[in-house]
Amino acid sequence: MEALAQLNLIMKMKILLTVFLGVALLHPAVAPAQPASADVVSTNAWETSLQALVKRVIAKAQAGKKTEADYADELKGFDDLVAQANGAKTDAVGQIIFMKAKLYVEILDNPDKGKAILTELKANYPDTKAGQKVDAALAQIDQQAAAQKAQAGLAVGATFPDFNEKDLTGKTLSVASFKGKVVLVDFWATWCGPCMAELPNVIATYQKHHADGFEIIGVSLDDDRATLDKFLKKTDGMTWPEFFDGLGWHNALVVKYGVEGIPTNFLIGRDGKVLGKSLRGEELEAAVTAALAAK
DSSP: OHHHHHHHHHEEEEHHHHHHHHHHHHSSSTTTTOOOOHHHHHHHHHHHHHHHHHHHHHHHHHHOOTGGGGHHHHHHHHHHHHHHHOOEEEEEEHHHHHHHHHHHIIIIIOOOHOOOOHHHHHOOOOTTTTGGHHHHHHHHHHHHHHHHHHHTTTTSSBOOOOOEEOOOTOOOESSSSTTTTTEEEEEOOOOOOHHHHHHHHHHHHHHHGGGGGGEEEEEESOOOOOOHHHHHHHHOOOOOEOOOSGGGOOOOHHHHHHHOOOSEEEEEOSSSEEEEEEEEEHHHHHHHHHHHHHH
16 A cells, blocks of 8 residues: 555656646746847756756655655755746746645645645745646645545544435435444445446445345445436446435545545444455455454
8 A cells, every 4th residue: 555655646746747847848937038049058057957857856756755855955956946037927937836845745745844835836926827726736735634634543443433424315324324234335436447347346245245244335426416327227236325425526425534546445344443445356355254254
């Protein structure tokens, strides 16, 4: 799981850095209105420094570097490039500052520092493209923090924090309503390829163990009820209750439990405690078998 999390961070940084580099080179911070030869050299040197800086950040992220000391030279490099703009309020300069903030958030795991930089960006560069993205970025950081807090409370052995919702038929839906049963809370969507690949195994596990006390509560991230209903109608074996509110990634239970990717599931024992998370394939069936056998 740690390796997967690190890979996700690297991919986020690669995407962000690619966009950042493209914007910066299209709108160079020091581009003169009437370039003389010396100015062209200066602009080219700025672009070259920027490209080298971006490459170093990517390389360190890929190498698993994650402390502020590891990126001291690169952080100074961002500041130097901003200083070279001589106060210009260009999109490129705003993007550099935005990138520095995201480096703190995504790699250095210091959201407070990242938020402080973003707040200054909004105040000092409000008309740049990056400045106009600050509110959305701040909201995303807060959402990630809430998700991490929620996930921390869902460790194996912890009591699963229950919910009280309605299923597709309007009936009350909660883990407590299956008291004494082993319950899988399964987050999925009809548009999710990995979910579809895993679904036959989930159905097979349910059919094998349902009579012994195994239940599933589906949580659909679909945003269209008709699409979901059509899928459930044509799919044999999905007879368990589903929660759906049409909000996709803003689904009430997705937010409550800090779910950041699907398929995700939580296996809950008869005592209401978490037995496993994100179980798939043979691992799911084995965990359900063991849970049902436990007294």
